Structures are given as structure tokens and as C-alpha cells.
Amino acid sequence: MLYKLVENSKMRRQQQRIKTVKMSEMEKDPCDIALEKARAFFERAEEVATTNNFDYAIELYLDGLRLAPDALEDGHAPLRQLALIRQGKGCKKPSMVERVKRLKGKTPLEKMLNAEYLMAKDPDHLPYAESVLTAATEAGYLRTAEWIAHIIFEAAKVSDKSDKVRFDRFIRLKDAYKKMAMFTNAVVACQCALEIRPKDGPLRDELRDLSAAMTMKKGKYGTTESFRDSIRDRDAQDKLQDQGNVIRSDEVKIEAVRKARKKIEDGYETATNILELASAFFNLETPQGQQDAIRVLENAYAKSKDFTFLKRLGEFRIKKLKQQIRSLTRQIQKEPQDEHLPKQLQQLQHQLDEVELDHFEKCEGNYPTDLRFKYEYGRTLIKAQRFDQAIPMFQESRKDPRLKVVSMDKMGLCFLLKGWEDDAVDIFQQALENCVNKDSTIAKDIRYNLARAYEASDKPDRALELYRKLAQTDFSYKDVGQRIDFLRKNGK
Structure with a gap:
């Protein structure tokens, strides 16, 4: 090809x-x-x-x-x-x-x-x-x-x-x-960033300024000789806007499908073009488009047995489920009185866990040297409560410097959930020592898990000390407040 x-x-x-x-x-x-x-x-x-x-x-x-x-x-x-x-x-x-x-x-x-x-x-x-x-x-x-x-x-x-990472990215x-x-x-x-931090006043002010600038540029107010000049340039302007708009219009998305399909029809049936066609279908964001994307990838894999197509198929399925979960979560926030929605959300989350487990198991098997897939597979094994299988994945993935701390955190969690509290304490302490930024989200997570390990190993004083320090910096972190109240109430 x-x-x-x-x-x-x-x-x-x-x-x-x-x-x-x-x-x-x-x-x-x-x-x-x-x-x-x-x-x-x-x-x-x-x-x-x-x-x-x-x-x-x-x-x-x-x-x-x-x-x-x-x-x-x-x-x-x-x-x-x-x-x-x-x-x-x-x-x-x-x-x-x-x-x-x-x-x-x-x-x-x-x-x-x-x-x-x-x-x-x-x-x-x-x-x-x-x-x-x-x-x-x-x-x-x-x-x-x-x-x-x-x-x-x-x-x-x-x-x-995390919301912080996504917010910074949109900014x-x-x-x-x-x-x-x-x-x-x-x-x-800017709108995407505001969805994460809706109470950010300065950012909302900036959105207003950007919207005004957008309106000025679209109409070219103050830069053309007359209103007729502005209208005359509109076709060319709209074409450039289509190319630059991140949220593409339906017409542009359909055109992307047409172009990608034409490459295949003209005989350029390469892996790259097949993946491009599948992505174009999926980006239509319609049930039929997503079905067509899955069909293209399934047919390509059946013909070639190239795992690249199966990998993209798994990514699409995961992406689709996450979109459904986000949509249902927003609906629950708007309709908290509907008792059926949380059950539907739970079912979708369970389905996502199963699809991710299957996907990353295959990825880890096909890319045995890619430590990122070992980490992701281990993460899904924890959700499936298969701790003995997850631990070796994290022992391997921690060899990647970028995954070292998070892998140790997850490995310690496996030992904790297995009931090996002393081993969990050792690993969490090592992870905390390797954590460069002691105020980062992962550092908080490690401290919290270390406190849980102390609590489970009947060392409430050490657990309480860690919970207290967490509460002093981030009182809303998980259930820290409740755990402190429980330990103090029970005289521990």
C-alpha cells in the first residue's frame, strides 16, 4: 500500500x-x-x-x-x-x-x-x-x-x-x-475553559472582549470602504473561517468524509487514508457516522490483521462512551430529581470499564515495550479488582520516568486493597519521596492513600496527622474531613 x-x-x-x-x-x-x-x-x-x-x-x-x-x-x-x-x-x-x-x-x-x-x-x-x-x-x-x-x-x-490540566490547555x-x-x-x-471554571470573572470578561473582536473581524467594521465592500468579501471570508474554525460546521465535516472517501476510491487504499476516513466518519458526531467509522475499521482489520485498525477502533469506542457519560452527567445536574439517570450513568461507567480493560489488554499484548500501555492496562485491572495481575504492570511502567510516581501510587493502592498494608506504606513513602512537586495533585493522592494504609494497619495517629495536613491545604479533597471527624470521634 x-x-x-x-x-x-x-x-x-x-x-x-x-x-x-x-x-x-x-x-x-x-x-x-x-x-x-x-x-x-x-x-x-x-x-x-x-x-x-x-x-x-x-x-x-x-x-x-x-x-x-x-x-x-x-x-x-x-x-x-x-x-x-x-x-x-x-x-x-x-x-x-x-x-x-x-x-x-x-x-x-x-x-x-x-x-x-x-x-x-x-x-x-x-x-x-x-x-x-x-x-x-x-x-x-x-x-x-x-x-x-x-x-x-x-x-x-x-x-x-484533571480539570486543571484541561483548563490550562484551553487557555x-x-x-x-x-x-x-x-x-x-x-x-x-475560552468557552471550553469557562465550562471548567464558570465563576472565573476575568476570563468571562475576556470572553466578552474576544466575542467583540470576532464580530468586528467577521463584519470587517471600520476597515472597508463601505458596507457593500464588507458583503462583497463575505464569501472569501467565510471560506477562510471554515478552514480556521475549530468546531467545524456540518458541511465541512461532510466534505472531509467526501475527500477521504475519494482517496480510497481513487486507489490510495493505504493505512493512513483508511484511518483518515474512519476519523472523518467519527467526527460527524452522529450515530450513523460513528457506525460507519467502526465498520471501516472492522473491515480493514479483517482484511489486513493490522492491529493499528483495531487500536483505533478501541479508541473510538472509548471516546464514544466518554462522550455519553459527560452528556448524561450534565443531564443529571440539570434534572437531579430523575432517579433513573444515575442508574444509566452507572451502567455506562461499567461498560466503559469493560471496553477499556479489553482495549488496553490488547494494546499491552501488541506493544509489549510501550510502558504507557502497561500502566493503562494496570489501571483498568484495578477497577476489575485483579490486583495480582495489575502489580507487575506497574512494576514495569514505573521504569518510564514520566510514569514512575503515578505507577508507584497505583502499585501501593493494589497492595492496600489486597490487605498488605505494611507493603503499601513502604511503596507510598517511596512514591512521595520521588514526587518533585509536593503540592501537586498526585502528591495529595499519595498522602491520602498513605493515610488510608496507616489507618488500615491500626496506626490512627499517623493517619490523622496526614489527613490533617491534607485538610489544611485542601479541605474539600475527597472525604478527608469525614475521616478526620471519624478518627477524632472514636478517640483515635
Whole structure:
């Protein structure tokens, strides 16, 4: 499949070069010349990718982007698809040495390419994408910045991270869109942040200002010679707005399906294009669209037995269930008197637990070197109360520095729930020692679990001391207040 894609890509580029040669040197734009030189690297990258030499292909793409930094269709987007295929093959994430080496850069371009290198090797790690966005915005590569912002936004919408992480992410998106004068997108990002913190007065004021700026830009008030000029430019303006709008209209979503389907019908039946079609169907956000997405992936997996399709299928099912849970949770808040809704929510949560368990078990089996899947599989095993199976997963996943503390916390929880309180205490203490930020959410979680372990091992004084310190910094944290009252009431 990849060979056929490369051959067709070659033909298209050869045709483009023939057209370019016909232009006189005086007519050529410097950007076009740079892009033409960059395409030699992009073409070579596609060829190398067919041999599964993904890391060399990544370097070639970056060499091309160094010449044409804003080459979205030829450079950034194909590199992103390559990263997803590489991930599907179970290739390793960037090493500690690579992360240290690539986290900085002297110029915005160097920062962007370094971040994109890390993102290519770990496409699900959103901080890398955010670094790409920051650098691209700073350098003025607006098409690239808009593209990566859309990826971040779509991921943030379905993220199961803490509210603080999601809030900060939407704020960064809002600021980036504002800097690019894309006020409609900035408004949407700001609204998402306000859904998390609805009582944030300054942010609400900023939303009002952004909405005013959006209205001014849409109507072009004060910048055109007349109202007729504004109306005359509306068609072109709407077209640009469709391209830039993070929340795409139904028409744009349907057009994305049409384009993705046409690639398949024209004979470009590659893994990348199949995944693109499935995503386009799923993004319609309709029951039929989601069914079509599942059908595309099931058929592709049946033909190829490529786990990449099964992995994406599991991700879609999880995403769909999380959307249903969020929607039902909002409905419960609006209709607290309805006794049937909590039962439906419980059923959906149980279904999500089962789907996640099945999904991450398969991912861990197909990507045995990916420690992130070991962690996620262990997390779902805890929910299934299969602690003996979960512990080895966390013992492995803690070898990843980014997962070390959370893995130790979950491992300690397994020992606690097994009734091995002394072992749990040891592990929680080690986890707390390894926690850099003692005021972080994970540090609070470890202290809370350590207190529970002390309480279970009949050491109420130590438990009470930890609960008290938690209450002094965050009184609303879980059931800390109730546990303190219970221990004091019972003279412990």
C-alpha cells in the first residue's frame, strides 16, 4: 500500500516540477523555490517509510521542513500520519537523552522542529504538540500553528486529565488563537475553559472582549470602504473561517468524509487514508457516522490483521462512551430529581470499564515495550479488582520516568486493597519521596492513600496527622474531613 502511495506521490510531484520549470526564474517566488527543494526530502522520506525505517524518515521530513517550515500538506501532515503508523508498529518513544537534547532551541524554527521530532516519536503526548504550537505561532507559521492547534483542541475535548490540566490547555489555545487573530477559535477555546471554571470573572470578561473582536473581524467594521465592500468579501471570508474554525460546521465535516472517501476510491487504499476516513466518519458526531467509522475499521482489520485498525477502533469506542457519560452527567445536574439517570450513568461507567480493560489488554499484548500501555492496562485491572495481575504492570511502567510516581501510587493502592498494608506504606513513602512537586495533585493522592494504609494497619495517629495536613491545604479533597471527624470521634 505504501509503495503505491509513494509512486502516485512521485507522479504528482513530477507533474508539479514540469509546471514549475515552465515558469521563468524571475516569476518564481522564493517560498516556491524553498518548497521545491524541500519536496526532495519529503519524497525521500516517503520512500524510506516503506522499508519501516521510520526514524530516518522522520529526520528527512524535518530536513525538508527546515527549508519550508510552513509546508503543511507536504511536510507536517504526512509526518503526523507517519508518527501514528510508527506508533502502531510498537516503535519506541524518545529516550531521555533525546528529550533533554530536543526540549530547547535557539530560534523559533529550531524549537518547532525539535518539538515535532519528539511528537513524531510520541504522538499522544500533548505537551510536545503544545511546544510545536508555541514555536510556530512565535515564528509566524500560521498554517502550521492552526493545524496543530486543531489537533490539541480535539484531544483536549475528550481528555480524561484533571480539570486543571484541561483548563490550562484551553487557555494556551485561547492565547495562541488570539495571537493569530483567529478570534472565533479563541472564543471557542475560552468557552471550553469557562465550562471548567464558570465563576472565573476575568476570563468571562475576556470572553466578552474576544466575542467583540470576532464580530468586528467577521463584519470587517471600520476597515472597508463601505458596507457593500464588507458583503462583497463575505464569501472569501467565510471560506477562510471554515478552514480556521475549530468546531467545524456540518458541511465541512461532510466534505472531509467526501475527500477521504475519494482517496480510497481513487486507489490510495493505504493505512493512513483508511484511518483518515474512519476519523472523518467519527467526527460527524452522529450515530450513523460513528457506525460507519467502526465498520471501516472492522473491515480493514479483517482484511489486513493490522492491529493499528483495531487500536483505533478501541479508541473510538472509548471516546464514544466518554462522550455519553459527560452528556448524561450534565443531564443529571440539570434534572437531579430523575432517579433513573444515575442508574444509566452507572451502567455506562461499567461498560466503559469493560471496553477499556479489553482495549488496553490488547494494546499491552501488541506493544509489549510501550510502558504507557502497561500502566493503562494496570489501571483498568484495578477497577476489575485483579490486583495480582495489575502489580507487575506497574512494576514495569514505573521504569518510564514520566510514569514512575503515578505507577508507584497505583502499585501501593493494589497492595492496600489486597490487605498488605505494611507493603503499601513502604511503596507510598517511596512514591512521595520521588514526587518533585509536593503540592501537586498526585502528591495529595499519595498522602491520602498513605493515610488510608496507616489507618488500615491500626496506626490512627499517623493517619490523622496526614489527613490533617491534607485538610489544611485542601479541605474539600475527597472525604478527608469525614475521616478526620471519624478518627477524632472514636478517640483515635
